[in-house]
Amino acid sequence: xxxxxxxxxxxxxxxxxxxxxxxxxxxxxxxxxxxxxxxxxxxxxxxxxxxxxxxxxxxxxxxxxxxxxxxxxxxxxxxxxxxxxxxxxxxxxxxxxxxxxxxxxxxxxxxxxxxxxxxxxxxxxxxxxxxxxxxxxxxxxxxxxxxxxxxxxxxxxxxxxxxxxxxxxxxxxxxxxxxxxxxxxxxxxxxxxxxxx
Numbered sequence: 001x002x003x004x005x006x007x008x009x010x011x012x013x014x015x016x017x018x019x020x021x022x023x024x025x026x027x028x029x030x031x032x033x034x035x036x037x038x039x040x041x042x043x044x045x046x047x048x049x050x051x052x053x054x055x056x057x058x059x060x061x062x063x064x065x066x067x068x069x070x071x072x073x074x075x076x077x078x079x080x081x082x083x084x085x086x087x088x089x090x091x092x093x094x095x096x097x098x099x100x101x102x103x104x105x106x107x108x109x110x111x112x113x114x115x116x117x118x119x120x121x122x123x124x125x126x127x128x129x130x131x132x133x134x135x136x137x138x139x140x141x142x143x144x145x146x147x148x149x150x151x152x153x154x155x156x157x158x159x160x161x162x163x164x165x166x167x168x169x170x171x172x173x174x175x176x177x178x179x180x181x182x183x184x185x186x187x188x189x190x191x192x193x194x195x196x197x
Contacts, residue, residue, distance in 0.1 A: 016091035023080040024111040031109050032193065033072045033090055034152045034178030039103035046073035049087040056087060072105075072178060074193065076112065106152035106177060112191060120188035127181070131195035134172040138183060140165050146184040149194075152177065171196050 023029050033044040045063050049056035062073040073090070080086075090107060124141035138147060147167050149158035157174060160167055169181075174196050183190045 016089050019088040019090070019107065019109070021086050021088055021109045023077075023082055023084040023086065025082045026111050027078065027080045027082055028111055029077045029080060029086070029109060030075070030112040031077070031088060032074045032107075032152070032178055034106040034108075035072065035176055036104035036106050037175045037177075039105060043071040044073045044105060045089075045091050046075060047089045048075055048077065049089070050084065051087075053087075059086065074178075108152045108154065110154065120183075120185070120190040122190070125183070125190060127192055127194070130192075131197045132171055133197050134170065136169040136171055136181070136194060138162075138167040138169065138181075140183065140185065140190075142185045142187070144183055144185055146182075148182045148184075149174070150180045150182065152179075 021029065021031070031046060031048065033046055043064070045061075047061040048059040050059050051057045060075045060077060062075050064071050064073070077086075088107075088109070090105070121141065126137075126139040128137055130136075138144065143165055144162050144167055147160045147162060147169060148156050149169065149171065151157050151174075157179070158169060158171065160169060171179075171194075176196050179194050179196055181192050181194050183192070
């Protein structure tokens with residue numbers, strides 16, 4: 001028998017959809033939602049569960065991505081059992097102040113460890129503004145050899161080879177939503193999430 005599991009981070013939700021994801025060999029899994037062009041969905045709630053249908057246990061829940069102040073959800077899981085199947089519920093925030101019309105959104109599940117390597121000193125790295133409207137400014141103590149921007153589907157949509165410790169990415173032509181920016185130096189790779197407005 002199916003019993004609906006209420007997410008712990010937000011009780012006001014509507015139009016939920018479910019996904020299954022498999023934990024990669026690293027045991028680390030990043031899940032994120034984002035805006036789909038032309039959709040009325042502008043605020044998501046995401047909850048991750050382990051177990052079986054009818055006997056689910058919440059692993060994590062995120063109403064809004066506090067990391068970047070956005071209204072879409074972002075969860076980073078570490079130390080999970082490789083091969084474990086997790087259930088992911090994504091829903092709209094239900095408020096009489098905003099639309100609750102069903103629509104599309106973007107969903108990504110990936111192993112962030114595959115996007116990172118080496119030692120990257122995050123204290124010497126600056127990326128601003130975030131959210132960005134036009135130009136994203138990047139600065140690091142070492143020369144950045146490659147900068148790439150990926151959409152929620154994992155497609156590279158923008159790139160640069162600055163060979164400098166400063167870089168400016170013109171993101172004005174990109175659609176609004178969440179993007180992953182991968183910054184590479186000669187010795188390391190850093191991945192960040194950026195919201196485009």
